[in-house]
Amino acid sequence: MCNVAVAPGARVRVHPGGCDAVTLHVGATGEQYGFDPHGALPGRHPLLEHALAYAPPPNEPVTIAVGAAVPPGCGTGTSAAVVVALLAACAALRGQALSASELAVAAHAVEVGLGLQSGVQDQHAAARGGVQLLEIEYPHAVSTPIGGDDVIAALDDRLCTVWLGRSHRSSEVHEAVIARLEGFDPEPALAPLRAAARDAADALANGDLDAYGAALAANTEAQAALHPGLVGVDARRVIEVARAHGAPGWKVNGAGGDGGTVTVVAPADAEPLRRALARHWELLDLHVSRVGVQVKD
Template sequence: MPERDVLIRSRAPLRISFAGGGTDVSPYSDERGGAVISSTIDRYAFCSISPRKDKEITIRSLDYGREERWKANGMLQYDGNLDLIKAVLNHFDVKQGADMFLHCDAPPGSGLGGSSTVIVSILGAVAEWLNEPISQYEMARLAYKLERTELGFKGGRQDQYAAVFGGFNFMEFRGEETIVTPLRIRSDVLHELHYNMLLCYTGKTRDGANIIDDQTKGVIDKKEDVIAALDNARRLAYDTKDALMKGDIRRMGLLLNESWEHKKKFTQKITNERVDTIYRTAMENGAIGGKISGAGGGGFMFFICEYDKKHIVADELAKLDVHITNFNFDKHGLQTWRYWK
């Protein structure tokens, strides 16, 4: 019987953060502790690996429309081209050849935790390929280390853990320690939350690094308004968790609105005229609360609406060239599998 070729695949889910985003970013999280409540959604970053018999590595990235070829015979140099993949291959000291294909369901700069989700997906696929068992916490810590420390990409800690664990999670950040508490939420509450939610794409991606730089500078410079806003964001993560566990969707919407008001105080770059127009239009037509996803400046936004006015909000946002995105919640986190061709 002829030998069949194997394909290794992985997928990691993107996330939306309901409250506490920004408090997972150093130095705030190191000095004062952070907290975030988030959920993963059914939008994914995918990685496929087809092993080769030689030492050539070919990478195709659908999102960037780029193809690269390297030799698996030493450390790969970082040059701004597909460095997330290079960091993973360098970590595992890969000496085998493979064809790799990557794509993500959201564009770069979407605010859904894309780059962190991509590196988690790559790590999962490569670990499966090399038969390297890694625990969930180890996987998330490694993803954070490679993305933030090795490559110097700006951001916090929540995205890597969300992509690995999946589902609704309450995360606490205490210095170098991250504690993930999966939330057991009644199915009727999840259905009702989903029924009342709108996820929409503003059509404008953002540069999260500059926004995070500004926020970090505010903390380093001990700006009282920035630190107070982050303290309130952390508090609202706990309040939002309580509302969710009790099934109080309306209160979640009100807390979401309060979170947005505090988030805008992190830095002036969080919002802009288009984002403000979208938010105001949603609130005037039946939204209870909403916020931008991720660092800010553009990308995806989401709203909790009055159930009988959600369609009105959607129609009015469509007039602003805002794309309403159908979604559902994901509960599985990182998944890997093998397929024999």
């Protein structure tokens, strides 16, 4: 898996006080409610609640505000980033400094504990930041950083992330793919995805963004071969616009499906493509994050 961490990311703020053991404010919906992470959970935001039950804050009562700069369900790993941030904040309250690997493993355990289909790459991206090649023997992963400041600057210049206007649920898409592959040898379908990841990492290591784009495009077609619903109609429209403007590649983010985002590698002169995309869709204001999770007083 070749992964690029982007910012602005998820943000968690913890303040002492509140009417309950935990008062949770969810920025995406504007909700605020209280609960006891040691007791029965209300189920209004299961992922957040289970993260706090997994590693509850030590000094209750506390008020915790959770937010992100991108729409929920957009396929950029927001849910994993929020859980990583929550776990890091609660660990800091306990006087612990967890490593990036420990945070990623714990965040993945929270999602799996809810019965969700979850990979491990988003958690490692949020915890570590930067650009990395992940060698995965599920659920274990070994991270190798890729590229330097010049590669990150080039990615910032040429990556465009298009919001398709509605969310998707990646776990549901994962379940559909798994059901489709049951009873068959999955290796022929998965091998092109593995090859695309290796090609993407090699391209970035060599500073070749056109080759990187080609690897992303190959990955997207391999996704579509896994399940026809992984690359939706709106994503195909984005790809058509990108291809017409000379883009070397594109990737349907997350699990794909209807909604979410598509990231396009623009040509060297990115502005004509950006203008064309912005006529139909919102472009998310993202850049490559050089750092992973950070805890600040």
